[in-house]
Each structure stands twice: as structure tokens, then as C-alpha cells.
Amino acid sequence: MSATTMEINLGPHHPSTHGVLRVVLELDGETVVNAHPDIGFLHRGIEKLAEYRTYHQFIVLSDRLDYLAALSNNLAYVTTIEKLMGIEVPRRALYVRVALAELQRIASHLFWLGTHAHDLGAMTPLFYALREREAIMDIFESLTGSRLTPSYLRIGGLAADIDGDFIAAVQAFTASFATRVAEYETLLTENPIWRARTRGVGVLTADECLALGVTGPMLRSAGCDWDIRKAYPYSAYEEFHFEIPTGRQGDVYDRYLVRIREMGESARIVDQAVAGLPEGPWVAAEARTAFPDKERVATDIAAMIRHFGLVMEGFNAPPGEVYHAVESPRGELGFYVISNGGPRPWRLRVRPPSFVNLQGLVAMLRGRLLSDAVAVIGAIDIVLAEVDR
Amino acid sequence: MESMENMTRRERMNLDSLGERFGMEVATAWDAGGDLSLTVHRDLLIPLMRFLKEDEAWDCNLLVDLCGVDYLPMTPRFGVVYHLCSLRHGRRLRVKVALPEDDPVADSCVSLWPGADWMERECHDLFGIVFRGHPDLRRILLPPDFVGHPLRKDFPLEGLAG
Numbered sequence: 413m414s415a416t417t418m419e420i421n422l423g424p425h426h427p428s429t430h431g432v433l434r435v436v437l438e439l440d441g442e443t444v445v446n447a448h449p450d451i452g453f454l455h456r457g458i459e460k461l462a463e464y465r466t467y468h469q470f471i472v473l474s475d476r477l478d479y480l481a482a483l484s485n486n487l488a489y490v491t492t493i494e495k496l497m498g499i500e501v502p503r504r505a506l507y508v509r510v511a512l513a514e515l516q517r518i519a520s521h522l523f524w525l526g527t528h529a530h531d532l533g534a535m536t537p538l539f540y541a542l543r544e545r546e547a548i549m550d551i552f553e554s555l556t557g558s559r560l561t562p563s564y565l566r567i568g569g570l571a572a573d574i575d576g577d578f579i580a581a582v583q584a585f586t587a588s589f590a591t592r593v594a595e596y597e598t599l600l601t602e603n604p605i606w607r608a609r610t611r612g613v614g615v616l617t618a619d620e621c622l623a624l625g626v627t628g629p630m631l632r633s634a635g636c637d638w639d640i641r642k643a644y645p646y647s648a649y650e651e652f653h654f655e656i657p658t659g660r661q662g663d664v665y666d667r668y669l670v671r672i673r674e675m676g677e678s679a680r681i682v683d684q685a686v687a688g689l690p691e692g693p694w695v696a697a698e699a700r701t702a703f704p705d706k707e708r709v710a711t712d713i714a715a716m717i718r719h720f721g722l723v724m725e726g727f728n729a730p731p732g733e734v735y736h737a738v739e740s741p742r743g744e745l746g747f748y749v750i751s752n753g754g755p756r757p758w759r760l761r762v763r764p765p766s767f768v769n770l771q772g773l774v775a776m777l778r779g780r781l782l783s784d785a786v787a788v789i790g791a792i793d794i795v796l797a798e799v800d801r
Numbered sequence: 802m803e804s805m806e807n808m809t810r811r812e813r814m815n816l817d818s819l820g821e822r823f824g825m826e827v828a829t830a831w832d833a834g835g836d837l838s839l840t841v842h843r844d845l846l847i848p849l850m851r852f853l854k855e856d857e858a859w860d861c862n863l864l865v866d867l868c869g870v871d872y873l874p875m876t877p878r879f880g881v882v883y884h885l886c887s888l889r890h891g892r893r894l895r896v897k898v899a900l901p902e903d904d905p906v907a908d909s910c911v912s913l914w915p916g917a918d919w920m921e922r923e924c925h926d927l928f929g930i931v932f933r934g935h936p937d938l939r940r941i942l943l944p945p946d947f948v949g950h951p952l953r954k955d956f957p958l959e960g961l962a963g
Contacts, residue, residue: 452940452941452942452944455942455943457951460951460952460958464958622863623914623915623916624916625864625865625914625916626916636888643888643891644891644893733838735836735866735895744865746865746866746884748866748868748882748884750870759868759870759871761882763866767919768916768920771915771916800942
């Protein structure tokens with residue numbers, strides 16, 4: 413700090429920081445000279461807890477990393493363990509997972525769109541975005557019993573088969589969604605105030621993104637079409653047709669456009685997944701990790717013993733290590749698991765996209781105005797529960 | 802090993818170039834998922850990382866992740882695991898380095914990938930591993946006056962160190 417600058421706190425209790433993020437800003441007038449992000453307020457030691465939980469028990473903790481995209485976390489975690497165990501998941505389960513992960517991406521982007529526009533003074537989009545997000549939350553609640561923390565995926569498949577009205581509800585949602593996205597665009601895309609607040613603000617080039625490890629929509633908005641769903645297809649993504657939207661400038665406006673277009677692509681994928689949903693089992697019943705059918709638990713002693721064993725002791729994973737990543741709404745979400753052959757991971761590491769992407773904040777803020785800080789923080793799309801874990 | 806048989810000719814050439822450059826100092830292995838894993842002595846960590854980043858055939862331009870591991874009671878006790886990715890070749894790679902309990906020091910990768918900054922700070926915070934050459938090695942998730950490193954195996958799940 414020098415004689416001409418002053419320090420102010422942005423957060424940790426400030427609505428525009430989207431959680432408990434504190435940024436100490438060094439200001440010269442209204443210009444940001446330097447920024448010092450301070451994180452960790454929400455640290456719960458999830459990686460430590462994982463070492464004391466069976467592999468199944470961690471699924472509920474994975475919900476609580478990125479609570480705006482819990483099903484993406486579920487998916488990243490269970491596919492990692494399936495890779496470690498060498499389990500082949502039935503195709504019906506893969507398709508349902510894809511449909512849910514893409515609905516989750518839409519819900520996450522909608523929440524981002526509404527709150528981000530609200531931060532920048534546009535009140536109206538919030539109501540429309542949350543209206544559609546609510547429709548997705550209703551679908552999740554009806555299928556899984558929970559809106560934010562579904563814990564619906566299991567190692568080897570799903571917790572239960574989809575029920576009767578799931579497909580109709582999803583199709584009703586996707587049928588009207590394209591016109592909804594067009595409505596959001598009429599509010600913002602050509603809006604001169606929106607453009608003035610976002611264009612040329614918070615620029616990160618593709619090379620800068622890669623140097624910092626920044627992935628997801630932020631990297632794609634700078635023109636790099638890196639998407640794990642295409643580069644390393646998992647959960648049968650190679651069977652779906654979709655584009656990877658990219659931007660050019662790598663600024664807040666292009667991040668907005670990329671996320672808007674990603675929502676449209678996600679809706680296309682959801683449509684394909686429910687239209688082509690294969691018949692058959694929804695869980696790899698022969699896998700050691702699979703819970704027996706509930707009805708059999710009550711009538712068959714062998715099934716009951718197996719259920720008891722899975723709940724009380726878990727299952728042993730073969731010794732080894734594995735890394736697996738998915739494209740979460742925020743970027744590369746990976747899990748690195750080391751097994752020593754026991755029923756609990758020896759080490760479980762979460763590769764959180766929010767934490768890594770937030771590192772770009774300082775570079776994006778330096779030399780900009782204080783009012784841009786709100787736009788820049790919002791456009792990273794962080795979830796502090798995932799940053800701090 | 803199945804994944805070894807499936808290796809393309811190009812990848813075999815890559816491994817040869819690695820062997821020419823580092824001889825027997827780099828051990829290679831494949832994990833259950835078919836990813837390549839390199840283990841290296843800590844003195845050679847930065848030369849290897851620079852080679853993997855700058856060599857055209859490897860071109861690992863993205864440091865995906867960096868994390869610590871505590872192997873207690875095995876020796877050497879600590880490890881740091883790096884996950885690299887080459888966007889151009891679409892290849893993932895793991896680099897591991899072992900660190901002794903009484904001297905858990907590794908060289909910092911911040912000069913190669915600026916994104917290693919926070920990851921190394923987190924690893925320092927939770928494991929007590931020191932990254933030599935890091936510009937600002939402070940705790941990041943826990944408060945500055947916190948005592949102990951919670952992801953070490955001898956740190957209790959409940960309560961505090963000691």
C-alpha cells in the first residue's frame with residue numbers, strides 16, 4: 413500500500429461475492445491496483461472426511477461440494493470409482509446420467525445468469541431464469557426426492573429407475589426451453605447497458621487461461637474449444653450430437669454468450685438422451701458395489717446379508733490409483749482416488765474447477781475499475797463450497 | 802499389461818525420447834484407468850516438468866492438478882502428485898515425486914505454470930509440504946494461526962493436533 417492508495421474489503425458478507433469470498437482490494441481512486449482474495453471460510457475438510465467414509469458414503473458429501481451442480485459431482489465421483497473397480501455401467505443408466513447432468517448444467521447456468529445479471533443491475537432476468545430453474549428443480553425433486561442434494565447416482569448405476577412421468581416432464585421442459593433462452597437474449601444480448609458493463613471487461617486470453625489452469629466456459633470464451641465431453645467422452649457422451657460454443661474475446665460478455673449457447677446445446681443433449689433411452693437394467697446388478705433390490709432384502713436372506721454388508725462395512729476396492737474428470741458447468745471437475753485395497757479411500761482428492769478458476773481473478777482485476785470487480789467475480793461463476801471444500 | 806499393448810507407435814517414441822533424456826531416472830507405470838504415471842526423484846522434478854511442457858511431442862500445456870499424499874507408515878512418507886494434460890495431443894499424464902518425512906521439500910512449479918500457485922499453497926497448508934521457490938507460500942484454506950496439517954494421517958479427524 414502507498415500513500416495514494418486505500419484498502420477496502422469486498423466481502424466476505426457481500427451479495428456480489430456469491431458466498432463467503434473476501435477480496436481485499438487496493439484502490440487508487442476507483443481503480444484497482446491490486447487484489448488479494450481470501451478464501452477458506454467454508455472449509456469443511458471434505459477430503460479428510462472421505463478417508464473415514466466408505467465409498468458409498470462419500471456420495472452424499474460430493475453433493476455438498478458444488479451445490480448448484482450436485483449431480484455433476486455425483487457423476488464425477490461415481491465414474492471415478494467405477495473406473496477404479498472396472499465396472500461396466502448399463503446403457504440405460506448412462507443415458508439417464510447424461511440427461512440429469514445436462515439438466516443440471518442448464519439449472520446451474522440459469523442460476524448464474526439470473527444472479528450475474530442482477531449483480532450488474534438487470535433485475536428482470538433473475539425472475540425468468542429462476543422460473544425455468546424451478547422447473548428443473550421440480551423434476552429433480554420428483555425423481556430423487558431432493559432439489560439441491562439428490563445423491564441419486566450409485567457406483568454401478570442409479571439409486572432407482574426413473575419413474576413414470578420423468579420423460580414427459582423433461583420433454584415438456586425442453587420443448588419450451590429454446591424460446592425461453594431467446595427471451596433471455598432479448599433482455600441482455602443487445603442491451604447497451606449490459607454490453608457496456610461486460611464487453612472488454614475481465615479479459616483472459618486462452619494462453620493465460622491455460623497457464624492458470626482455468627477451464628470450462630471461461631477457457632471456451634477465449635476461443636479454445638476444450639471440452640472433456642468431447643476430448644475424453646465418458647458416460648456415452650460420444651453417442652450424442654452437440655456443438656461446443658466458443659467465444660473470441662475472453663471477456664465477461666463472451667462468457668455470457670458461451671453459457672447462453674451451452675444451455676441450448678444441453679437441451680439438445682437432454683432431448684436425445686430421453687428420446688433414445690435404452691431399455692434394460694439401470695444398475696450393474698452383478699457388480700460387488702450394487703445394492704440388492706429392496707424387495708429382495710425383505711424376503712431373501714442372502715440379499716439382506718449383502719445389503720447389511722454394503723451399509724456397515726462397504727466394499728473393498730482393488731489397490732491402485734485413478735484420476736477421472738468430467739466437464740462440470742464450471743470446468744474440469746476431477747477426482748483422484750488412491751486405494752490401498754480397503755473399503756475406504758486412502759486418499760481422495762477433489763480437483764475443483766471453482767478453486768482453480770478463481771486464481772484468474774487477480775489478473776482480471778488489476779487496472780480495472782472497482783465496479784468491474786462485481787462483473788468479473790460473477791462471470792467466473794464460482795461456488796464457494798467447492799472453492800473451500 | 803493391456804494398456805501397454807494398446808500404446809500407439811507415437812507414444813512409444815515419446816517414451817523413448819523420455820528415456821534418452823532422463824535414462825533410468827524416470828520410472829513409468831500404467832494405472833487401472835490406463836493413464837501413464839511417471840515417478841521421478843525430486844532433484845529431477847523441474848527438469849522433467851520443463852521437458853514435458855516444452856517438448857513438442859509431449860506438449861503438456863495444462864497443469865490440471867497438484868496434490869499431496871501421506872503414505873504413513875511407509876517411507877518415504879510424503880508424495881506430491883501432479884496431473885498434466887496436453888490439449889494438442891489429448892493425453893493425460895501423472896507425475897509423482899516422493900518426499901521424506903524429515904525434509905518434505907519439493908521445487909515449486911509456479912515458474913512453469915502460474916496456476917500451481919494456489920495448488921502448492923493448499924498442499925503446504927494441508928500437508929506441510931514446502932515448495933522451494935514459491936513466491937508466497939502461506940496457508941490458503943485454514944487461518945494463519947492454525948497449528949498442524951489436517952490431511953496428514955496422524956492428524957485426528959476430530960479435535961486438534963497434539
